[in-house]
Amino acid sequence: MREGYNDLDDKELEALIADVEKNGMIAPPVYLKELIMKAAAEEEQAAKGTGRSMAVGNRDIVIQNKEYMLRKAKIQFLAYSFKIAAAAAVAVFCLTAIPMDIAGGALEKGDYMEERIERDIERYQQEKEKALADEEGGGLESFLGRWLKSRSDIDVDGIWNNFIN
Amino acid sequence: MCSIQKLNKEERLSMMVDTYQNLVFSVCYKVTGDYFMSEDLTQEVFLSAYKNLDAFEGENEKAWLCRIATNKSIDYLRSAGRRAVPTEDVFFEQKSEDAGSPEDICLEKEVKERLLTYCSRLKPPYNEIAKNVYYDEKKAAEIAKERNENLKTVQTQIYRARDMLRKIYRKEISA
Numbered sequence: 001m002r003e004g005y006n007d008l009d010d011k012e013l014e015a016l017i018a019d020v021e022k023n024g025m026i027a028p029p030v031y032l033k034e035l036i037m038k039a040a041a042e043e044e045q046a047a048k049g050t051g052r053s054m055a056v057g058n059r060d061i062v063i064q065n066k067e068y069m070l071r072k073a074k075i076q077f078l079a080y081s082f083k084i085a086a087a088a089a090v091a092v093f094c095l096t097a098i099p100m101d102i103a104g105g106a107l108e109k110g111d112y113m114e115e116r117i118e119r120d121i122e123r124y125q126q127e128k129e130k131a132l133a134d135e136e137g138g139g140l141e142s143f144l145g146r147w148l149k150s151r152s153d154i155d156v157d158g159i160w161n162n163f164i165n
Numbered sequence: 166m167c168s169i170q171k172l173n174k175e176e177r178l179s180m181m182v183d184t185y186q187n188l189v190f191s192v193c194y195k196v197t198g199d200y201f202m203s204e205d206l207t208q209e210v211f212l213s214a215y216k217n218l219d220a221f222e223g224e225n226e227k228a229w230l231c232r233i234a235t236n237k238s239i240d241y242l243r244s245a246g247r248r249a250v251p252t253e254d255v256f257f258e259q260k261s262e263d264a265g266s267p268e269d270i271c272l273e274k275e276v277k278e279r280l281l282t283y284c285s286r287l288k289p290p291y292n293e294i295a296k297n298v299y300y301d302e303k304k305a306a307e308i309a310k311e312r313n314e315n316l317k318t319v320q321t322q323i324y325r326a327r328d329m330l331r332k333i334y335r336k337e338i339s340a
Binding site: 008010013014016017019020021024025026027028029030031032033035036037039040041043044 | 174175178179182183186187188190191192194195200203204207208211212215216227228231232235239273276298299302303304305323327
């Protein structure tokens with residue numbers, strides 16, 4: 001760093017300019033002007049839209065319009081509030097109105113199984129009642145005898161049929 | 166001067182940039198010794214001048230702009246960690262000793278040669294793009310036409326090449 005540049009008075013500045021001009025100047029990149037013009041246009045737009053620019057010492061600051069900022073903050077607050085209210089309403093709707101199958105279809109499956117068990121029990125009861133009725137008619141022995149006979153007739157016929165064939 | 170005052174702000178800025186961009190850039194470069202920082206500072210200088218254009222009543226635009234340029238450059242050097250940045254003083258002095266007359270001094274050529282070296286370190290296609298911009302001083306539209314590429318693509322490549330060059334430059338300066 002050149003310490004001599006700390007506080008340049010007019011003479012020093014003139015000397016610096018003369019030195020630069022004498023020793024040959026360096027051309028900046030070709031796109032620099034384009035960048036400057038673009039930045040200036042953006043600056044102008046920002047100053048028009050948001051407030052006014054003001055120079056304080058060497059630094060330029062853009063003072064935001066207070067009313068504009070307040071309005072912006074209000075709009076932002078309303079937008080966020082609306083978003084949160086909408087999200088809460090959707091959540092409540094989902095919890096209450098939409099039936100949820102937490103078991104992942106197991107309820108339906110459970111109903112089917114229950115139905116089947118009931119049917120089986122019913123059939124079992126019917127068969128049991130029938131068997132009891134038969135028992136009352138000829139006793140269990142006669143029931144079994146009849147059953148064995150019918151089975152043996154079928155088997156005997158089967159054996160004879162095999163022989164013949 | 167009166168005719169200049171009649172121009173609108175943008176036109177005045179455009180005129181100022183055309184007239185003084187080399188001087189402002191060179192002043193920034195002389196103070197900081199950083200090519201890419203000088204680019205940013207020059208931009209800031211003209212932007213600052215643009216903002217205060219209405220308030221400026223002086224006649225010496227050149228001195229005004231150079232004053233802003235030196236102030237901004239010194240501010241940059243004053244900011245933390247930048248005191249150790251070597252300046253181009255040695256470079257200037259060497260050139261002055263070597264050269265017999267101001268005409269013989271070709272600082273711009275020297276700076277460009279240095280930039281060309283940095284450009285060659287970039288990978289393709291950025292090396293070519295950077296060479297076209299910084300050494301051959303071609304505009305994005307020209308490069309796009311030559312390379313038969315989209316203007317936006319070339320602009321993006323220039324932007325990336327500039328970033329890469331900046332990194333190399335900073336590394337080189339701090340080394």
